[in-house]
Amino acid sequence: MDINNTSRKEFLASLLTGGLVMAGCSTKQSPFEAGAEEGTKPSGEKVKLLSVDGDVIEVDKAFLKPVPQLPAVTNSEARKGIPGKKFVMVIDLSRCKNLRKCQAACNHMHHVHSDLNWLKVYPMNEGEHTAPYWQPTTCMHCDEPPCVKVCPVDATFKRQDGIVLIDSDRCIGCRFCMAACPYSIRVFNWEKPDTVSEALCGQPYDPETSLPQKKGTVGKCDFCPDMARKGELPHCVTACPNGTFFYGDLNEDSVTNGAETFRFSDLIKDKAGYQLMDDLGTKPSVYYLPPAARNFPFEKGLEIDKG
Ligand code: SF4
Numbered sequence: 001m002d003i004n005n006t007s008r009k010e011f012l013a014s015l016l017t018g019g020l021v022m023a024g025c026s027t028k029q030s031p032f033e034a035g036a037e038e039g040t041k042p043s044g045e046k047v048k049l050l051s052v053d054g055d056v057i058e059v060d061k062a063f064l065k066p067v068p069q070l071p072a073v074t075n076s077e078a079r080k081g082i083p084g085k086k087f088v089m090v091i092d093l094s095r096c097k098n099l100r101k102c103q104a105a106c107n108h109m110h111h112v113h114s115d116l117n118w119l120k121v122y123p124m125n126e127g128e129h130t131a132p133y134w135q136p137t138t139c140m141h142c143d144e145p146p147c148v149k150v151c152p153v154d155a156t157f158k159r160q161d162g163i164v165l166i167d168s169d170r171c172i173g174c175r176f177c178m179a180a181c182p183y184s185i186r187v188f189n190w191e192k193p194d195t196v197s198e199a200l201c202g203q204p205y206d207p208e209t210s211l212p213q214k215k216g217t218v219g220k221c222d223f224c225p226d227m228a229r230k231g232e233l234p235h236c237v238t239a240c241p242n243g244t245f246f247y248g249d250l251n252e253d254s255v256t257n258g259a260e261t262f263r264f265s266d267l268i269k270d271k272a273g274y275q276l277m278d279d280l281g282t283k284p285s286v287y288y289l290p291p292a293a294r295n296f297p298f299e300k301g302l303e304i305d306k307g
Pocket residue numbers: 138139140141142145146147148164180181182183184185186220282
């Protein structure tokens with residue numbers, strides 16, 4: 001992106017999700033976000049950043065400011081969760097075109113190893129005479145999570161706000177949780193994290209960002225609780241150009257994809273929302289809207305999932 005040929009307004013809009021990370025840094029660095037004062041002039045000094053899609057872009061330094069550091073969340077606060085909240089996600093299958101912007105943003109922001117994906121997009125076809133569709137699949141953040149029940153060291157836990165997290169400092173890599181998860185969403189970090197994670201070298205592990213990730217431990221979708229604490233949406237939600245993902249609070253009966261907001265109970269009722277394999281009694285916090293009235297073709301253009 002050439003900032004000289006782009007108005008500042010357009011530029012800020014293009015950095016929709018904020019949270020850019022300096023490319024190639026090897027020591028502790030603050031992430032940057034767009035947000036310079038009105039009237040700021042370009043400095044002429046270009047900085048290379050990684051976008052949420054994993055692309056390296058050049059930006060004028062004057063248009064950036066460091067992301068303000070929130071007070072650190074203690075391990076005990078991270079295990080309790082955000083008081084008064086009960087997070088929920090709705091995925092509208094009629095909107096998914098397999099663009100995988102959600103997956104790229106998730107991988108990038110969580111520094112997921114390039115051989116793995118936390119968010120998987122499966123091709124689905126329920127019968128010979130039914131149309132195929134794409135199904136993005138995250139951790140279901142089950143209210144009765146089998147993964148939590150089998151962990152021998154209390155490394156994975158369910159919070160009061162509904163989010164299921166992993167404390168990598170406690171994880172011993174036994175992978176019982178991977179075997180117990182009926183949705184197969186957990187992954188194992190066989191390798192060291194990718195290079196971008198080097199920016200976090202030496203920082204203590206934070207269960208709310210799941211960073212820095214460690215070789216020999218289990219990882220998975222964490223519903224981005226660090227973003228929720230800032231009042232922002234998970235990375236997959238903001239990265240999807242089709243508004244496929246809705247996120248919100250069950251206690252407020254409200255979900256949004258950033259552009260549209262719905263009453264959660266109405267959306268589920270009106271569009272026949274359902275949970276995956278709800279007969280197992282896992283009580284997922286993720287709901288799906290059926291792939292009805294799709295107005296675009298199903299195309300197989302991308303590689304099928306890794307890990
Ligand atoms: Fe645990 Fe799997 Fe449910 Fe996530 S989807 S809470 S990993 S059982």
